[in-house]
Amino acid sequence: MQNETFRAAVLAWFDQYGRKQLPWQIDRTPYRVWVSEIMLQQTQVVTVIPYFERFMAHFPDVAALAEASLDEVITLWAGLGYYARARNLHRTARIIVEQHDGQLPCTLEGLSALPGIGRSTAGAILSLGSGIRAPILDGNVKRVLCRYRGIEGWPGDSQVLATLWQLSEELTPATRVADYNQAMMDIGATVCAKRKPACSACPVSLNCMAFQSKRTDAIPVPKPRQVLPVRRCFMLVLKNAHGAFYLEKRPPAGIWGGLWSVPEFDDEDDVFAWCAKRHIDCSELEHLPQRRHTFSHYHLDFVPLVACTNSEYYGIGETSPWRWFKPDDTAGLPAPVLKLVEDVAGQRPAAEPPE
Known part of the structure; x- marks a missing residue:
């Protein structure tokens, strides 16, 4: 029953406050979702939007991306950083055209086998792009779930990560999965922020263990600091x-x-x-x-x-x-x-x- 209450609260919040007009949400396709999800890795939405729009103008579908040269792709990506993402996009587009008849695979296993697509990105492509039930676990969702269930430890730790994946799987609904997953990412990005979360605006704060114990500043545990060479x-x-x-x-x-x-x-x-x-x-x-x-x-x-x-x-x-x-x-x-x-x-x- 608690899981049902959680899902209902998240979806009700999405209906009222969720983001519905981002460029990749308009004329949504698995291809557009895939490109946006790759761009959004390590990068904020406001930064990604102009890059995404230029990218779509030049490469409106996977065939156009596969036909382009890597130099064309890199030129449009320049300034966005983490350039292996662009190389993987280009390489994967060619694999999709050559081995999958120009269509992104519609299973977690098939998507996860492609360069640059991990488990969470595959889940986002399936759920947001095709409405197929699949859990996600990006950085924002990890933070929401850690606080909600009071999960201690750094989310990058293998045991903590396994716990979070299990929880994400349990909570992901069978219906309205695209709205739910988008809502979870939005809540993490706009409400359950790393610092000074807006708990009064959170739809699940009443049952949030970190909020109830006044430990939102301690959960989740940050990544261990590393002295960079x-x-x-x-x-x-x-x-x-x-x-x-x-x-x-x-x-x-x-x-x-x-x-x-x-x-x-x-x-x-x-x-x-x-x-x-x-x-x-x-x-x-x-x-x-x-x-x-x-x-x-x-x-x-x-x-x-x-x-x-x-x-x-x-x-x-x-x-x-x-x-x-x-x-x-x-x-x-x-x-x-x-x-x-x-x-x-x-x-x-x-x-x-x-x-």
Whole structure:
């Protein structure tokens, strides 16, 4: 009976307060839900919306995405971060076209076997895209369930995670599953926030163990803090007489895989050697203040070095593609590299941004 009460309260809240006009909720299809769910991993809704709309304009269906080049996909993804998501989207689209007749699988097992689709994302695609009963367990839902049942421990712990999956399975209704799952994500995002949750507006607060025990600030237990290592490098910002910047395409895998970026060096002597090989005058090489970009698993501290050249070509002997780029061109650049290029192009001071 308590489970029925929970479901009824969640669905009643959704009918009144739930989000129903997000771009991926309009003309909803499994494909649109899939793309949105991948974009929403580690990224807030307000950030995703313009990326999603541009992506759909270029790739309205899975066939269009499969036919596109990876470079086209990466270019539209640039700035959204976690670029393995874009590579997996492109790879999976081709698998769907080649092995599934252009249709996303309609089972958890079939979806979970595809690159970049985990159990929760598969559940979201099935429930939100096709109305098929399937539980979900994204970060917002984990927080709601931990507080509601007073589940101690970090949700990433295997035992805690197993408990949460079992609870999510028990609570997921047989009907209106799309509305229910959307409501759970919405409650976690807009009501049951990490800090200062709006418990007075929560539809299940009367039976919420964390609320009743005044422990919403302690549940769920946060991820154990980790001291991130620091990697240092130099980035060469080489511009020509036309105001364009020299870029090289990064390897397809790894950090910023498949994106365009300025040459990167571990040692300043390597910068001088690279320039000397191409007859670039380094006598007026400009050192800009160090900047920092933080990835999920390390900090990258980089010193930009600015050089000028009159030459139009520096690809001799290079194994990776290269190009000249102006800030108003269209290309997939990592956000910190694009900002660096824009700063140099606009001659703005390259002060170190806040972390």
